[in-house]
Amino acid sequence: MTEVTNLESFRITALPESIYYIPKFLTVSEHSKLLSDLAAVPLPKWTQLSHRRLIASPSPLTGVNKDTLLRQDLPNWLTTPVLPKFEKLGLFADSPHKKPNHCLINEYKPGQGIMPHEDGPGYYPCVATVSLGGYSVLEIYEKGQLDRGKYKWRIVQEPGSLLVTVGGMYKDYLHGIQEVEEDEGLLEEMVCNWNALSDEWRTRVVESGGKAKRETRTSLTFRDVPKVRDLPFKLPFLRK
Template sequence: MSSHSATTTSTIPSLEESLVQSLPKTVYYIPNFISSAEEAQLLREIVSQPKPKWTILTHRRLQTHPSALTKNNVLLAAPLPPWLESIVPRMQQLKIWDNAPHKKPNHVLINEYNPGEGIMPHEDGGAYFGCVATVSLGASIVLDLYSKHTNADSGESGEAEAGAQKSTRFPKWRILQEPRSLLITTHDMYTDHLHGIQNITVDEDLNETTVANWTLLGDKEVFSTGRYERQTRTSLTYRDVIKVSNVGKLFGGRK
């Protein structure tokens, strides 16, 4: 049984140790990236947000911080809330943002999935620097990965309405995301593949041959039966939006 204590600057594994070797470039998985206490605090902050902060979709609901992008994929300059910023320095220790325009994430998308909810295969698109860091809260879930095809479903930045129907496509790979884990997607896996979550209540056929990151899991015993009954899972997706503008500059005002 694995510990639920968070990684620290001294104990955080290297990217080389966290590489999902069976996938194209480049995916990293770190279990127990945050502690149970941090997870509980983040969930409290999320549910305490005012109702207008939530966008309700057919098969999930979401929040965007500090705000949604404009129709031109521009982010209005504003800091992330302190409770979302709190784990950013730990991510920066991995140096995954060193080549990003702002050297750190400036946007967080929060998705809440209840059992039976999901999102169709999609790509995040060109509004962001090619690195996505996702922290999972509350429960485990399987992320499906697909090769990109011209007729594939897509949703810019993952905010488009999706998941209303079960995908008829078969995933090429599957990643199991445990609560408190960090999943980092970069390079070819970011640009040349789609990702989605099936709208099912049970993830099945979970084992070392079907789950790409099986050897990196924090607690394989949870999945020893090969199946996992879903519970409510919340994801924090950290990205660096390339185009940022202050409000006055965006609308032609003076500084």
């Protein structure tokens, strides 16, 4: 496992703003435990969208601006493997609650993705994304660039990795994942964290001429929601 205590050493230097890629953030057993705990989540917790399925944990944001979290802890299976590591890295040290209180879980099958978007003002501008299952290619767009349909940078996320996005990169750019069954053009000069990727993955992709086939991939995107409201009364099933 990578010794993850110095965030700065994981900065993607090809990018102008603060974005960090930490390979092997999870051990192999932490990765498979998270996947099996996720598989045990009851089906009704998932929301099926047209191009991915989603769980907002502990619950979707509420209020007129959809920026308010009802006070409830994240489940232990999600926090136990990652929160102590976030703390070691100093992630969320300056955020209102000093740790994430919300996690969007996205599952993408081959051919699925997420349109270029920004995450919006409801969250403190730090997102920590843990990747599970297959690899993914996150594409970053300059805001005025979307109409030309072209991303500016590509970041590959391998299973077990952590991607941290803070500050300007969070606010001034859009990010998305293309809805394809196979990515193309995954060449050294096109992938800005190429050197941080595993030899196995790079070799396989180079041998297939810059192509890679998608597999099911799940992202756990941890965030801190500044606005938290107490539940008007505690329902028995929401008690910890």
